[in-house]
Amino acid sequence: MAYTGKELRSTATEDGRLRLALEEVTLDAPGADEVIVRVEAAPINPSDLGLLLGPADVASMAQADGGLSFDIPESRRGGVRARLGQSLPVGNEGAGTVVAAGENARALEGKRVGMLGGGMYTQFRKLKTRDVVPLPEGASAADGASMFVNPLTALGFVETMRMEGHKAIVHTAAASNLGQMLQKICLADGVPLVNVVRSEEQAAILRDIGATHVLNSKDADFRQRLTDAIAATEATIAFDAIGGGSLGSDIVQAMEQAANRNMKEYSRYGSNSFKQLYIYGALDLAPTTLNRLAFGFQWSVGGWLLTPFMQKAGGEVVGRMRQRVVDELTTTFASRYTRTIGLAEALDPEVLRAYERKATGEKYLIDPSR
């Protein structure tokens, strides 16, 4: 039996346009170790928007051939060269019900599962059994839709901190779903966490779940308070979702100032405290500015991405992380969604503008089975 359904596709073209459209896709029968899942919930994460819209200018949105079309500004076209002309499926993760299973996967038939593997903004998705995880009894598709990216990233931050010998963490855009998970993990594991947010409303979200250190970067005394919080926690690693501008730099500088408070002798090369900033998101697309003269020489800034982290951490660590997500799916790793939309609605200009805004506390879920 074949399964036919709609799938959301994103295509960047030679003439500097990006096109979104629904295409019809037909899946043939699953192989021995494969399943076909009817997708019932797939979140729109910031990382999904990166592939869906890439560097397109949302203000240039136009309807075209039943889909949407955008300009890609000249200056940003370098980044899409490698995907030109390819119709790319979108959506890192999701959840749904197994509707067909290969001979080694019969036990999954009819089960509700969470899935990782891309191309989730689709009605039917064929996957290897190793890429699906059965949800606990009673969990809805919405409960399982975000069980990979945010939970494993938040757990990965804490693992990275330990692997690289740090004692406490600074996190930006900290009131996000991911940030709330991280705060819950840190509370449970006794890891000091300095949360940086951009509004009082966001600060309140974190205080409500028990956060001690919550700083609003809009406050006049932000830098002073950041240095104080870093000195108090001895945080020497930061995870930054924003990327653009100088907030990451300000954090490294505050770490250096906190370290200098304890130095007995002046060194023009700065403190011996090694300071690590990882950039894992791009809420701000502007270039990153590093005021490195205030860092000393013991610092590193780099990209952090879940997949290479998991490869480095190895199967045992990842297995333990995955099990914790299943065990705490509706507590530590609960996601809140502000709105659920169908596949066609994702291409409604009004709706697209809303989920593209990435406003705090706003999170969209696509239900392609609607």
Next chain:
Amino acid sequence: MAYTGKELRSTATEDGRLRLALEEVTLDAPGADEVIVRVEAAPINPSDLGLLLGPADVASMAQADGGLSFDIPESRRGGVRARLGQSLPVGNEGAGTVVAAGENARALEGKRVGMLGGGMYTQFRKLKTRDVVPLPEGASAADGASMFVNPLTALGFVETMRMEGHKAIVHTAAASNLGQMLQKICLADGVPLVNVVRSEEQAAILRDIGATHVLNSKDADFRQRLTDAIAATEATIAFDAIGGGSLGSDIVQAMEQAANRNMKEYSRYGSNSFKQLYIYGALDLAPTTLNRLAFGFQWSVGGWLLTPFMQKAGGEVVGRMRQRVVDELTTTFASRYTRTIGLAEALDPEVLRAYERKATGEKYLIDPSR
């Protein structure tokens, strides 16, 4: 017997001034494992200027109390907070003749030695014997004056490349004394090196010693040629002496583009090629700009400094590096000086402006025994 002499000191003060002056210093007799050296040659390295002048505004130079005085611009005062009010000796390395030796150091008496340890812009310097190295027969003080910082840094780059699993190097400000040493080492060791310079004159210096890849960042097609050279050498590590602006970012971007040429499938997270940029100097004091959206996520930018590198590399590696410097002191590690000045001349405004300019091929040597 006590040795009394003049010593150059740099002091940053609470009122935002930086003062240079000669002070009289008296050394008492050396301990058992110590020597007193009459300093006969000490280079002015860019790293020395960092301590000597710090972030002072050279245009504001004024003569005061037999020394010189400068403004420190408001915006740069943060970096000197930790040294305020301290009269700091300057000069990382030098060479001279042992004029007094403790009981365990008699063999060094009368010997010409190279020295590391700071405070070399002085007439007499007391040091532990482990911080001096006897020069080979016939070597002058000028030959031995720069046997630590540049040679060990150049060797350290190649060691870092190997330790971190890279195959080839990109180097900026590549026509410097350090850059010429690095090119000679890479030729001897068979390590591909991409040299980035800022003029045709600099390019010629490197070609004369056998460099294959020499790129002028002022050329219109620089970025294209950089990507080609990186693709040809498979360089994934860069050492940048400039620091400010976007040249380092351009190099990482070229590394990513070179890696993308070999990619079969598009990934919005970029290539799997890990790209490392180390900033080891500050020829440009401006902030570092990273156009990280063009890097993918597999990248790191960090500070590189000789002392922590040697601590990490360990005694065996450092011993091997030091021996190579002694063995190749007047070949691979020969430094050229354009002018030798006395201690008092270092405080002549005309002379200071000249050595502060850090023009390529210009290198000053201080001979405090004059």
